[in-house]
Amino acid sequence: METRFQRIFLAAVLALGPSLAWAERDILEDIASPEVERRHVKESKLDSENFELGVFYGLFSVEDFGSNPVMGLTLAYHATERVFFEAAYGVTETRETSYELLSGSVALLTEDEREYRYYNLSLGYNLFPGQIYLSENWTFNTNAYIIAGAGNTTFAAQEYFTYNLGAGLRLYTTDWLALDISMRGHVFTHELLGREVQVNNLEARMGVSVFF
């Protein structure tokens, strides 16, 4: 029994010992050395946070194929206070066309082919920096931006070169955590229904992102 207690005390002393010594040294340092260090400041030592990684969730409407939830990832690089580059990847499902629903038995696509995936690279421009006032003492920085780019869509076992255009509002809850509400239009041409048509698939989404 006794040895057990001893052991506990010993462990505690061993564990706390260094930290106590540390505290002591800190105090001594404060008293004994009045800031004599003449350090040179280099900007490169400063942590820079220009990358932004985000996830989003929203509603994606595919012309003729219904509206469905969409989710995806974004990675952005902020080059200047105005300009940023964004890579995005998103996945959504599509539904039967009205024609398939009305006819009852016709299926234009298989289950796998109904999955809709896209990726794109876009150039964004922070158009209106601003602030939102939630209360007297609570202010958040915001940025309204426009964005455009190009990418690819995989849908119905086909690939489509896709342009995207959009706008959004980014709200900074802190410097490194932002909420994003945005709309995108994904434009491409397909021949799935027999004739060549240009479609603009609209996406409304909300996202969360961290800067690092």
Add this chain to the structure above:
Amino acid sequence: MRAAARVVSAPATRHLWAPLWLLALSLGLVFASPAQAKPLQVSVNSAYIDVYTGPGRGYPIFHVVERGEQITLLKRRTDWIKVETRRGQQGWIQREALRHTLGPDGLPPTMVDPGQSDYLARRFELGVSVGDFAGADSLNASLGYRFTPQLTTELRVGQNTGQYSDSRMATLGLLHQPFPEWRVSPFFGIAAGRIKTLPSATLVEAQDREDNLLQASLGTYVYLSRRFFLRVEYTNHQILTSRETNEEINEWKLGFNVFF
């Protein structure tokens, strides 16, 4: 005492606990210790510096730090620096304002402005481009490694989407820039790789095929600013098909390159 007895009844676990506590505490010490760099502090050396609420000229100025006042530099985003004043107020100052401050050694902070010449010495290059691949739309990404100012090896992946077929390609090549220091600096390159062609599903008898691919390129870099270049390129593709004749495809593309 009863509690102690209960503890003793499980000696094996307690044996484990002591070293675990030690470990946890020492880990705590390591992380809490001043291993983290000391804060970077400077003092203002101009009449005043404006402090903005956010990292951009559009955000309001809510505070001013005056000559002699000390500020702590917290982090950087694009051309803005987050600072904390002596009274604990946090805000953003323009990076350029840092030139009008003095470090503890009485000198302004060292600032590096990346320019074109720096990036000739840098090693890595990342690029994206869009183009016209004989009527199909092409999207390309590339990663380059510059082992001399003139020579770059480049890994490229591309995706082309056309009316009759889609294709994906991956190549590895060599790029030569005879005058890398010019603002508009021409280059030529050769590359080899694979191309996978996927004919449109609407074409009935067509099959997917994979072939070897040779590329010859001619183009130019145009220095934009800081670490960004524009790149215009013409590429001649020779697809070594298993059929009688090889396929030749011309591609034009325009893209951005970033140096690291």
